[in-house]
Amino acid sequence: MAKRSAILLGALALLYIALRFWRLADSCLWFDEIFSVHAAEHPWGEMIPFIAKDLIHPPLFYLVLKIWIGIGGESVFWLRLLPVIFSILALFPLWMLCREIKLRPNAVIVAFGLFTVNGALIKYAQEVRMYSLLLFLSLMSIWLFSRYYFRGKSFWVLVIVNVLLVYTHYFGWFVVITQVLAILIGQRIKILQTLLMLGVTVGAFVPWVAALLRFAEEGSSVKQNIGWMQSPGVVSLFQFALDLVDPFYFQQSSMDPGAKYLIAIPLILLIGVAKVLYLSRLSEEPDKERYLFLSIFAAFPVFVVFVLSWALPVSLWGSRHLLIVFAPMILLMAVYITEAAPPVLRKVLLLAGVLLVSAAFVMQAVTPPPRYSWCSWGAVSQEFSLYQGAEENLYAFEDLSAYHLWFSLRSRPNANMILIKGTGIAEDPAYFLPRGFNRVQVTNKSGITGEWVSFAFRAKDLDETKPPLSLLTEKGYAIAETFTYPSADSTVYLVRATVKK
Helix, strand or coil: CHHHHHHHHHHHHHHHHHHHHCCCCCCCCCHHHHHHHHHHHCCHHHHHHHHHHHCCCCCHHHHHHHHHHHHHCCCHHHHHHHHHHHHHHCHHHHHHHHHHCCCCHHHHHHHHHHHHHEHHHHHHHCCCCCHHHHHHHHHHHHHHHHHHHHHCCCHHHHHHHHHHHHCCCCCHHHHHHHHHHHHHHHCHHHHHHHHHHHHHHHHHHHHHHHHHHHHCCCCCCHHHHHCCCCCCCHHHHHHHHHHHHCECCCCCCCCCCCCCHHHHHHHHHHHHHHHHHHHCCHHHCCCHHHHHHHHHHHHHHHHHHHHHHHHCCCCCCCCCHHHHHHHHHHHHHHHHHHHCCCHHHHHHHHHHHHHHHHHHHHHHHHCCCCCCHHHHHHHHHHHHHHHCCCCCEEEECCHHHHHHHHHHHCCCCCCEEEEECCCCCCCCCCCCCCCCCCCCEEECHHHCCCCEEEEEEEECCCCCCCCCHHHHHHCCEEEEEEEEEECCCCEEEEEEEEECC
16 A cells, blocks of 8 residues: 555656646746846846835845856746746655645545646746745745644744745745744644744844835835735635636636636535535544644635735735645645545545546647737847847837837847837736836837837737827828737737838
């Protein structure tokens, strides 16, 4: 039995790694990934001021990424290999946590299986952002805390990991606070030492708070960063549940469906049935303390974020931030499925789950990855570079497109990137040029000058009576060339025009 379990776990670990490399470099970098690389490209002395101006993320991931770029460069594969490595490292604390809380072998196998195929975990393992590092460090923290909670071990290692955790993402604080709560509930004899842990973590975080106060631009607010996020309700909670169970799939764009509903909803129902069956006999469970331990780490951060998202001026709700609860929730799901009674029903639930996951894999494998509009900006930049003259400007009309275009053209010193505001073109409020960044000139339509100009924009179709093309007629230009780049969410156009003779 032990040998079979070891073989299954080894196979799942290999599958886990393979899925993190699946289609890793098929798509280009998108806006947030570009910001990560942009931040890491700054000289060491300029990184902290630039990152601090962004307000919403601590600096650890960007510092690690800078070292990573220095080692291997900036190819898409190499950049995304870094978060993949962190996601693979997360298997170690997951395994150690399973051992520490004495999860039964069948539950460990199911937990590793759910962890392996989860679409959100695959997605954020492949993104050049701090989320896979957040997953790894939060799992390390929960595992080390379990050693401290149950056996009084690993206290100072836990403190160090917690400091790294809160320097990775502010949501790391919810893990630390949950640890204090767990001690208050079940191990009050350790409260003074736990408060010491909290105090050291707070003290170590003070330099970053000082950097924020020193470098943040006057009048800047996180509302610009996350003001678009909605306060959670029933729909948000349901979507979060879908993200927890949906295998292989995760919503990449607002144009995509929120889940593979034909797979995810049956899985939710299946796990719900297993949970009811398990809880119906919880009083017979000889080791309820470890179930309660997982439940605190699964539920409390979600509850606090839900409440704060309504109490604060801006919402904090987002699945990517709540990766800190994915592992404990998945472990609980594994317990529900493998401990449900009677045994015959347990086997039926497991078989149904395997069939649904297999169907999800086939659906994902036969579906080609869509091409999104943000990958078209790189093609626009290449086309522009082929004909760009010394005096020719490239004009964009959204912060999102201007930043993508600048990033693609940043190695070309003669490429003049200009963002035109005030044209009435709707912009996505989730994206804006980084604070403290002045490499894109921002002006109004009066800044459109030169014998030749190029407009880059996205739209449903070309309409010369509406902005931005109507500006060409208004400024006395005639269209000379048009390049079209269809994508899944919109069509991107590059229009070259010259002054009418």
